[in-house]
Amino acid sequence: MDRIKILVTGGAGYIGSHAVVELYEAGFQPVIIDNFVNSQESALRGVEEILGVKVPFHRIDCNDLEAMRAVFAEEGSLRGVIHFAAYKAVGESVQKPLEYYQNNVGSLLTLLQVMREFGVEALVFSSSCTVYGVPDALPVTEQTPTKKANSPYGATKQMCEDILRDVAAAPDASLRTILLRYFNPIGAHPSAKIGELPLGVPQNLIPYVTQTAAGIREKLTIYGNTYDTPDGTNIRDYVHVVDLAKAHVVAVQRLLDAQAERVETFNVGTGRGNSVLEVVQAFERATGQKLNYVIGPPRAGDVPAIYADVTKSTQELHFQTTSTLEEALSSAWKWQLSLGA
Ligand code: WQD
Numbered sequence: 001m002d003r004i005k006i007l008v009t010g011g012a013g014y015i016g017s018h019a020v021v022e023l024y025e026a027g028f029q030p031v032i033i034d035n036f037v038n039s040q041e042s043a044l045r046g047v048e049e050i051l052g053v054k055v056p057f058h059r060i061d062c063n064d065l066e067a068m069r070a071v072f073a074e075e076g077s078l079r080g081v082i083h084f085a086a087y088k089a090v091g092e093s094v095q096k097p098l099e100y101y102q103n104n105v106g107s108l109l110t111l112l113q114v115m116r117e118f119g120v121e122a123l124v125f126s127s128s129c130t131v132y133g134v135p136d137a138l139p140v141t142e143q144t145p146t147k148k149a150n151s152p153y154g155a156t157k158q159m160c161e162d163i164l165r166d167v168a169a170a171p172d173a174s175l176r177t178i179l180l181r182y183f184n185p186i187g188a189h190p191s192a193k194i195g196e197l198p199l200g201v202p203q204n205l206i207p208y209v210t211q212t213a214a215g216i217r218e219k220l221t222i223y224g225n226t227y228d229t230p231d232g233t234n235i236r237d238y239v240h241v242v243d244l245a246k247a248h249v250v251a252v253q254r255l256l257d258a259q260a261e262r263v264e265t266f267n268v269g270t271g272r273g274n275s276v277l278e279v280v281q282a283f284e285r286a287t288g289q290k291l292n293y294v295i296g297p298p299r300a301g302d303v304p305a306i307y308a309d310v311t312k313s314t315q316e317l318h319f320q321t322t323s324t325l326e327e328a329l330s331s332a333w334k335w336q337l338s339l340g341a
Helices: 014-025 042-051 065-075 090-095 097-118 152-169 205-213 241-256 276-287 311-316 325-338
Strands: 005-009 029-034 057-059 078-083 122-128 176-182 184-186 220-223 238-240 263-268 293-296
Touching (some): 005 014, 005 065, 014 042, 014 078, 014 241, 057 065, 078 097, 090 097, 090 152, 097 122, 122 152, 122 241, 184 241, 205 220, 205 276, 205 325, 220 276, 238 241, 238 325, 241 263, 276 325
Parallel strands (some): 005 029, 005 078, 029 057, 078 122, 122 176, 176 263, 184 238, 220 293
C-alpha cells in the first residue's frame, strides 16, 4: 500500500528531522522542505542513515509562493502538512522583528494559500509555551489565558495561532489544524545521527551545557539565582525531542481520521518542572562529566517558571513521556560526542 504523503516544512531542523524519522517509521511518507537558513544538510544524511532510505527533499523557502505551488503540484497527493519552518531565537527576534514577522507569519500565510489551492486540509502547527507569557498559576493548561508575548518571536507564534483559528472558523473553510505548544525540547535520537545543531554560540541551555562539557565553551553562565523558585534559578519543562516528534505523528493521524475538532490545541511537555541547577546536576549524574559554571545576571525576557499540565495531551493524544531528564541529557551528550568534540 502506498504511504500517505505528509509535507514537513523545516524538516532538516532539530525537531523537524526527528519528526521525519518518526513519521516514516509509523508508515507515512514524509516530504521535506527546507532552505537551510538555520539547519544543515547533514541532518538529511542522518535521517537517511537511520531510515535506510532517502526522504524526498525540496530546497525552497516557504515564503516563495511559486516554489511552494511547484512542490505541491509535483508531489501530487499530499494529505497533510507539519509546519516547523520558522525563526526561533527569542533574543534575535528583538533585534530583527521585521524579519521574524515576515518569515514566521508570512510563511504560514503562503502555506495556507497553497494548501487551499491544492485542497490539502490537515495542518499540524509548531506553537510554543511562549504564548502563555508569564503565567499567573502553574502548571499551565491549554485554557490558561495567553498574555502579551515577551518577544517578537513569541508574538509571531500568537499571531499564527490567531490566523489558524480564524481561517479554520470561516464558513467555507476546509482547514483542520492542531496547534502543538512545545515546552523545552531537549535530547537527540538514540542513534546519535541527528540532534540539535546550533549555528554559532548556542542560545539554549542544553547545547550550551554539552558544548561546555566538551570543552568548546569555557563555562556555562546560569542566568540568575534569585528568582522566586526553590533554588532561585528558572524552572522549565524539558521534553525529549523524540517524545515530542511522536506527538506530531499522533496529531497527523488524528487529523486524517477526522477525530479532531477544526482547531485543537495541546501542550507538549512532561508536566515536570526542573530548575537550571537541577539540569546541571542531572547532566553531571547522567554523564559523569563535571560542568564548569558560574552564576550570572538574569537574562532579559526570561519567565521565572513555567511547566505544562499535560492532562489533555495524555488523554486525547495519548502523549507519553518515555524518558527521564537524565536519559534525555545523556542522549544530548552522546550526540555532542558524535559531532567529534
Ligand atoms: C532554558 C533555561 C535560561 C542558557 C526559549 C523559548 C522557547 C523555545 C526555546 C524555540 C532558562 C537558562 C539558558 C544559558 C542559562 N523556542 N539558561 N544559561 O528560554 O526557556 O525557551 O527557547 O526554540 O519557545 O521561549 O530556553 O534553553 O534558552 O533556556 O542559565 O546559557 O536555561 O535562563 O531559564 P527558554 P533556553
